[in-house]
Structure formats: C-alpha cells, structure tokens
Amino acid sequence: AAGVIQSPRHLIKEKRETATLKCYPIPRHDTVYWYQQGPGQDPQFLISFYEKMQSDKGSIPDRFSAQQFSDYHSELNMSSLELGDSALYFCASGQRRGRPHYGDEQFFGPGTRLTVL
Amino acid sequence: SQQGEEDPQALSIQEGENATMNCSYKTSINNLQWYRQNSGRGLVHLILIRSNEREKHSGRLRVTLDTSKKSSSLLITASRAADTASYFCATDAGMNTGFQKLVFGTGTRLLVSP
Numbered sequence: 001a002a003g004v005i006q007s008p009r010h011l012i013k014e015k016r017e018t019a020t021l022k023c024y025p026i027p028r029h030d031t032v033y034w035y036q037q038g039p040g041q042d043p044q045f046l047i048s049f050y051e052k053m054q055s056d057k058g059s060i061p062d063r064f065s066a067q068q069f070s071d072y073h074s075e076l077n078m079s080s081l082e083l084g085d086s087a088l089y090f091c092a093s094g095q096r097r098g099r100p101h102y103g104d105e106q107f108f109g110p111g112t113r114l115t116v117l
Numbered sequence: 118s119q120q121g122e123e124d125p126q127a128l129s130i131q132e133g134e135n136a137t138m139n140c141s142y143k144t145s146i147n148n149l150q151w152y153r154q155n156s157g158r159g160l161v162h163l164i165l166i167r168s169n170e171r172e173k174h175s176g177r178l179r180v181t182l183d184t185s186k187k188s189s190s191l192l193i194t195a196s197r198a199a200d201t202a203s204y205f206c207a208t209d210a211g212m213n214t215g216f217q218k219l220v221f222g223t224g225t226r227l228l229v230s231p
Binding site for chain 1: 150152157158159160161162165205217218219220221222223224
C-alpha cells in the first residue's frame with residue numbers, strides 16, 4: 001500500500017539559511033499534519049491542513065510557514081534556520097472527509113532529518 | 118506540559134516475555150493511538166482505540182483504555198528482538214472537529230534481548 005512520502009530524507013543547512021521540506025500524503029487522504037521531533041524528544045505538532053486550508057496550528061515558529069497544494073502535497077518552509085531547528089520533521093496524513101468527528105488514524109512518513117550547522 | 122506521559126521510560130526484557138507499557142493523559146479524548154519508532158526513524162501506527170472502547174487487539178498487541186483513570190496500556194505478548202523500539206501513545210486532545218492534532222507521550226524505550 002502507498003505510504004506518506006517525504007523529501008528530502010536528509011538535509012544539512014547552515015545557520016540563517018532556508019529549507020523546504022515536502023510531503024506527499026497517502027492517495028485520497030485530505031489532511032496533512034507536520035510534527036517536529038528533537039533529539040530524544042517526543043514529536044510536537046506544528047501545523048495541519050485540510051483541503052488546502054490551515055486547520056490547526058501548534059508550536060510553529062514565525063520563521064516557518066507551510067501550505068497545502070491542489071494535489072494535496074504540502075511544503076514546510078523554514079527560514080533563518082537556527083541550530084535548535086535540527087530535528088526530525090514528520091508529515092502525517094489522514095482522511096477526514098465523510099468521517100465522524102472521532103478523528104482517525106494518522107499515518108506518518110519516514111521523516112526528514114534536518115541538521116543545521 | 119505533556120498530555121501523555123508513559124511509564125516505564127525504559128523496559129528491558131527477554132525474548133518470549135510480555136511487555137507492558139502504560140500511558141496517562143490529562144484531558145478528555147476522542148481516541149488514543151499507539152505508535153512504534155525504531156531509533157531515529159519513522160513512526161509506525163500500531164493501533165487506535167476510541168474513547169468508547171475498553172480493549173482492542175491486533176496480533177500480539179493488546180491495548181486497554183480506562184477513561185475514568187485517563188490511562189491506557191499496551192501489552193506486547195511473546196516479544197521478539199524485532200520489537201525493540203520506542204513506543205509512544207498519542208491522544209487527540211478531545212477536539213470534536215475531526216482535525217486531530219496528536220499530543221504524544223514521552224515514550225517507552227523497549228529493549229528485547231535474544
């Protein structure tokens with residue numbers, strides 16, 4: 001079965017540079033979630049999109065922005081990178097349309113490991 | 118503060134033994150999910166249990182949910198070395214919108230020795 005695709009898998013950047021992470025959800029999934037997992041930490045919610053509109057926002061720095069496109073893929077743009085941005089960035093997808101309001105499983109991609117030097 | 122906290126933080130057992138991990142949370146929920154993560158890799162969805170369910174099975178996995186105690190447990194029976202990983206519980210913080218941002222627990226590191 002198709003899974004969530006993230007690219008790139010690894011990314012090395014210098015401080016103050018920018019980075020763009022991409023996420024391709026499972027086909028027919030309409031919701032995308034972004035999470036950040038620091039070393040030895042649990043994943044923290046950043047932002048989510050449903051039908052190309054932002055649906056919720058978590059602890060996402062103002063230096064970061066994201067969007068979901070017409071083909072449902074999503075991009076997380078990170079500017080003025082700091083050392084503390086080094087982390088695993090996960091994208092998860094889910095299917096909300098037509099579902100009851102109990103929510104549903106979120107399926108995670110393999111993550112992008114960002115290292116800021 | 119963490120919505121979910123897991124106990125124990127680390128667990129070391131022998132192959133064939135059972136492993137039990139516990140998760141506690143603070144707010145009301147719609148569902149609770151368990152994930153496995155091998156070191157530095159992706160999160161693999163294991164099982165979802167809804168707030169109106171008390172127990173759920175999937176293969177060697179058994180999950181229980183006690184909403185009165187705001188706690189859940191994950192039991193892995195007849196463990197294998199390949200079960201070595203970190204296990205996280207995640208809750209949806211009870212938002213009745215269908216947009217369930219997940220709040221993760223701190224995770225349990227399970228080591229299964231051959």
